[in-house]
Amino acid sequence: MINSDLQALITTLEMAALTTIILLIIGTPLAWYLAKMTNRFKVIIEAIVALPLVLPPTVLGFYLLIAFSPEYLPGQLWQQATGKQLAFSFSAIVIGSVLYSLPFVVQPLQKAFEQLGDSLLEAGSLLGAGPIDRFFSIVLPLTKASFITAASLGFAHTVGEFGIILMIGGNIPGETRVLSIALFDHVEAFDYARAHLLAISLLIGSMILLAAIYWLNLPKKNRRQRLVVNTEQVEPNSYE
Amino acid sequence: MSNVLLDNTPLTKDAVHKSAVHKLAQLDINISVSYQQFNLDIKLPIPLNGITGIFGHSASGKSTLLRAIAGLEKNLVGEIKLANANVADKVLVNTEKGNYLKPEERQIGLVFQNSRLFEHLSVLGNLEYAVKRCKNRQLDLNKVIELTELTSLLEHQVNELSGGQQQRVALARAILAEPKLLLLDEPLSALDQHSKTQLLKMILTIQKKLDLPMLYVSHSLDELQQVCDTLLVLAQGKVVNFGNIHRVIHQLNNFGENPLIHQQTSLSLPIRQFNNGHGLAVLALNAQQDIYLTSNKAFENQTQLRCFILASDISIVLTEPSNSSIVNHLFGTIKQISNKQNKVLLTISCGTQDFFVTISAFSQQKLSLTSKQQVYLQFKASAVRTFIH
Numbered sequence: 001m002i003n004s005d006l007q008a009l010i011t012t013l014e015m016a017a018l019t020t021i022i023l024l025i026i027g028t029p030l031a032w033y034l035a036k037m038t039n040r041f042k043v044i045i046e047a048i049v050a051l052p053l054v055l056p057p058t059v060l061g062f063y064l065l066i067a068f069s070p071e072y073l074p075g076q077l078w079q080q081a082t083g084k085q086l087a088f089s090f091s092a093i094v095i096g097s098v099l100y101s102l103p104f105v106v107q108p109l110q111k112a113f114e115q116l117g118d119s120l121l122e123a124g125s126l127l128g129a130g131p132i133d134r135f136f137s138i139v140l141p142l143t144k145a146s147f148i149t150a151a152s153l154g155f156a157h158t159v160g161e162f163g164i165i166l167m168i169g170g171n172i173p174g175e176t177r178v179l180s181i182a183l184f185d186h187v188e189a190f191d192y193a194r195a196h197l198l199a200i201s202l203l204i205g206s207m208i209l210l211a212a213i214y215w216l217n218l219p220k221k222n223r224r225q226r227l228v229v230n231t232e233q234v235e236p237n238s239y240e
Numbered sequence: 241m242s243n244v245l246l247d248n249t250p251l252t253k254d255a256v257h258k259s260a261v262h263k264l265a266q267l268d269i270n271i272s273v274s275y276q277q278f279n280l281d282i283k284l285p286i287p288l289n290g291i292t293g294i295f296g297h298s299a300s301g302k303s304t305l306l307r308a309i310a311g312l313e314k315n316l317v318g319e320i321k322l323a324n325a326n327v328a329d330k331v332l333v334n335t336e337k338g339n340y341l342k343p344e345e346r347q348i349g350l351v352f353q354n355s356r357l358f359e360h361l362s363v364l365g366n367l368e369y370a371v372k373r374c375k376n377r378q379l380d381l382n383k384v385i386e387l388t389e390l391t392s393l394l395e396h397q398v399n400e401l402s403g404g405q406q407q408r409v410a411l412a413r414a415i416l417a418e419p420k421l422l423l424l425d426e427p428l429s430a431l432d433q434h435s436k437t438q439l440l441k442m443i444l445t446i447q448k449k450l451d452l453p454m455l456y457v458s459h460s461l462d463e464l465q466q467v468c469d470t471l472l473v474l475a476q477g478k479v480v481n482f483g484n485i486h487r488v489i490h491q492l493n494n495f496g497e498n499p500l501i502h503q504q505t506s507l508s509l510p511i512r513q514f515n516n517g518h519g520l521a522v523l524a525l526n527a528q529q530d531i532y533l534t535s536n537k538a539f540e541n542q543t544q545l546r547c548f549i550l551a552s553d554i555s556i557v558l559t560e561p562s563n564s565s566i567v568n569h570l571f572g573t574i575k576q577i578s579n580k581q582n583k584v585l586l587t588i589s590c591g592t593q594d595f596f597v598t599i600s601a602f603s604q605q606k607l608s609l610t611s612k613q614q615v616y617l618q619f620k621a622s623a624v625r626t627f628i629h
Contacts (some may be wrong), residue, residue: 019529123358129344
């Protein structure tokens with residue numbers, strides 16, 4: 001049934017969208033903190049954030065599966081708070097995705113914040129702008145491109161996730177069955193036609209998303225005629 | 241554009257004279273800032289009046305001092321407070337009591353060497369950034385734009401501007417935040433000569449119009465001599481001298497092995513005559529004696545002129561020279577003679593004004609100059625240097 005694939009698509013988009021929002025909310029302060037940090041703990045936190053880049057997803061998935069199970073504290077606390085089991089739930093794959101896609105959001109933001117430096121923030125503070133004001137009036141507009149990159153990479157990477165979801169989410173339609181899992185199912189069932197359809201859709205979708213990111217990140221100057229106006233030089237000058 | 245600079249209309253919308261209400265008396269500084277290679281120790285009350293210059297070579301601590309006053313310096317121990325005759329002291333920082341006022345709460349403006357404009361905003365956007373965050377606005381945005389000559393640039397992106405234009409935006413933006421004290425950190429150092437002259441005039445005009453006290457940091461004595469009445473000299477993080485600019489410069493003439501400045505006589509004299517008919521202007525040194533210098537039409541707007549004469553440009557004669565092309569000869573008494581290797585620095589008083597003259601030890605011996613001896617100084621009109629180019 002094509003309907004089950006559609007449901008997998010909706011689950012995937014919901015998961016990726018929610019993950020991206022959560023990542024921006026926790027990733028921004030984390031990236032800021034790392035950018036401003038100077039002590040030796042910085043490298044340790046950076047390493048932890050970058051770990052999902054090198055670790056096989058199944059390793060992370062395995063430990064999360066254990067942590068989410070009702071026998072261990074995180075799973076227990078979750079069950080007490082919500083009355084539902086954490087493992088094999090939509091919430092579980094969102095939490096897993098947040099951890100797994102963290103470096104894709106934190107690293108571009110951290111780099112952008114480091115490049116921005118303190119000089120403009122100092123200028124802003126001397127004009128009366130407090131820290132929150134400075135973030136929204138200076139940092140955000142000047143690092144907008146990096147936020148778009150971070151959000152898009154976080155989103156795209158979450159859509160493409162497989163191993164970790166298989167470990168902690170299983171394959172529950174409408175709950176944890178996402179596109180990559182559905183594709184795997186079709187291949188296992190030798191339904192190559194539907195596998196092709198999903199695979200090509202994921203490929204083209206990801207392609208379009210990435211192209212859009214790169215286009216948005218083009219410097220605006222490239223599209224606009226650069227005007228160098230130096231009328232001041234030809235104005236009659238009475239100081240001489 | 242000179243009309244704007246010369247007219248006397250106030251910049252405030254309701255023509256209230258700000259200074260009457262908010263005049264600051266003094267900045268009390270007692271701080272130390274330490275880094276691995278550098279220590280700044282300053283204990284000094286700075287009366288906030290006009291433009292106070294802060295002079296020193298690089299790594300003398302000038303910028304660190306400004307950053308401390310602005311609230312940007314984290315490694316600071318001590319106290320900085322604004323003392324005012326009528327109002328209670330405003331403590332900017334007191335590390336002992338744990339008081340620290342954030343930069344955004346200090347109402348202190350700072351113009352940086354590298355404009356630090358917001359690139360995502362237009363020129364007008366940068367100015368409005370300050371206006372929006374200013375409480376109790378009194379300045380008229382349009383008047384400030386006119387005064388800083390930004391009218392034709394408002395819609396431009398800031399990275400399209402020249403260095404001089406960017407600094408004018410930075411200056412206008414700093415003023416529009418309506419600070420009680422404006423700090424200027426080498427505001428001209430990245431500019432060409434024309435832009436320097438233009439911006440210095442603006443700074444002077446703004447200072448007078450708003451009666452806004454300023455602290456002006458520079459490594460160029462030249463700049464400071466044009467605008468400052470008071471000079472603070474720093475070297476290796478310590479205060480070397482502080483006071484009236486001419487007096488401080490004269491004291492620096494005797495400063496140690498490596499003089500901080502070119503030895504000179506620094507003057508601020510009333511203009512007696514703009515042009516004596518031969519292209520020379522005449523300054524009144526005292527009731528009896530005049531100083532001649534090359535005239536410039538820019539003198540005509542002024543009643544007082546700032547100038548300096550390098551000590552190496554003055555020579556000594558024992559009898560009044562009457563057959564010389566050199567127009568300036570002043571009669572004076574040798575006050576002090578200090579020898580350094582083969583050079584001799586003479587301090588000669590002409591009435592109440594001291595002049596500084598360097599001659600060779602050979603000449604001193606030949607003329608057998610001694611203290612309290614009466615001599616004539618002579619120097620050419622062109623040796624009297626002004627800051628008008």
